[in-house]
Amino acid sequence: MVKKVLFITIILILFYLVNFEKKNSGDEILIASSIPKSSGLKAWGDAVLIASNSYFSYVNDNNLLKDKKIVFKTLDDKYEPDLTYENIQKLSKDNILALYGVVGTPTNKEILPLLEKNNLLYFSPFSGAEFLRNNTIPNIVNFRASYKEELENLLNYIIDEKNLKKIAIFYQNDEYGEEGLISTLKILKDKNIELSATGTYKRNSLSISHAFNEIKNSKPEAIVMIGAYKAISLFIEKAKKDKVLKDTIFCNISFGDANSIVKELESTNTNTKNLIFSQIVPNYNDKSLQIVQEYQSIMQKYAKDKPLGFISFEAFLASKVLVNQISKLEKIGELNQKNLLNTLKNPPKNLLYEIEMGFKNNQLLNKTYLFEYKNNNFEEIKR
Incomplete structure (x- = not known):
């Protein structure tokens, strides 16, 4: 009887160790977000989710992260700050590398205490609010202009x-x-x-x-x-x-x-x-731009029936920057939140081809564009 109990105990321990190793083997890189998947801002959330997942799928399929996979975990907050807070509380309990792309100003403001309390790295809030651009919250790197x-x-x-x-x-x-x-x-x-x-x-x-x-x-x-x-x-x-x-x-x-x-x-x-x-981005239909060609090519493969747009393009660009900086650290074996925070502030100048980036005012993009809608197209107002 004792031998039988011992045998079962050993089996259980081995099973636990195998699963523990699998769970913590680092074969997944977890990125998390709270976005509106329902309510009146659903189209916004859909654009972020679809474009980001399209780029992450492209990265995973092409093994751009040395046999590791990006996993993008998202929860619906209906563009309600209380729900956003609850969602980030839940997500922060997972072993996430970075928080990414929460949509909205009131939603982002609600989670500031959690960012500080849990020291979460946060890249590319989808908000142009000034409070995200001050130096009192050092673990935020904005992508978009204000x-x-x-x-x-x-x-x-x-x-x-x-x-x-x-x-x-x-x-x-x-x-x-x-x-x-x-x-x-x-x-x-x-x-x-x-x-x-x-x-x-x-x-x-x-x-x-x-x-x-x-x-x-x-x-x-x-x-x-x-x-x-x-x-x-x-x-x-x-x-x-x-x-x-x-x-x-x-x-x-x-x-x-x-x-x-x-x-x-x-x-x-x-x-x-x-x-x-x-x-805050150029025309997503301007095929004279190399970055637009790349965006449309990847979206055509991974989200063929989904609409293109300015928000989708922004999410695609932000995803590309995030993955590129993760990849840099993976190559030298120094991927952690602290290092990623620092490298996100200094991406390669030509990473987005025609779109210039420079870390200023705690953001990477510093140019804005004006458009009119004519003949079923968005036409930039040249000045």
Whole structure:
């Protein structure tokens, strides 16, 4: 009996050791995120998830990480900060190398205490908020340019080149909208211009009527829009039917999701004239760019039936930077969070070919672009 118990015990120990070794053999590199897979921001989350997974699949299929595989673990937060916090709490218990690509400003703000408490490496938040760019949180490396830079470029064009002075703002009533409002007010103050009107709506809602009427009464020439695509699209659709606002210029920043705005408007046969879109990446359809050719080739293979777009392109680029820097450390056997944090701040200058990177203001991209939508295409406004 004793021998039998001993034999079973040995078998169990061996089974445990084999599985422990397999679990901790380092054959997987775990990247984690909390993104909206449902709710009104689903298209945003889908774009990030599909483009990132496409690039990670390309990396795994081509063995770019020396027999290791990227695993991208994501949980749905519905663009609700409380859920984001819960998700990151859960994910931080896993052996993750890096947190990557949480979508939204209020969601990112909610998890700051967790980042500091657990000392999580965090790359490429999908937010242009200033609080992600200060030096009090050293374990964050941003990829995209800031909302402030987008708004500066956008308002310089509207005011200095289009000579428009009556400007209103439509914004989401949370940290994201307030970021846009504060930056807009500062830029206008430097130009001795006051906002003609403000209008807000609640996150994850389409309650825009009050904001619409407040802004309409001021008869603006241009409206800065700091919101999510469904609320923005509904506002524009309503404005295009209104004799006061039908010729207003609508100015959107990148988080508004230009592709989804246009899709929503076209679905209701609303014209897309007088729409300006700020972006932090060049045109995803400009095939004269080598990086666009690579993006479209990989997306064609791994997400053939999924739409291309600015957000998808951004996620693809960020994924490429992340994997490249992981690969560098893998080759010299020094892959850990501390080393990855440092190397993410200094990627190769030509990694994204035509797109320049330089670590400044705690971000890698420092250029913004303006587009109009004409003839079923996004056309860059050359200046």
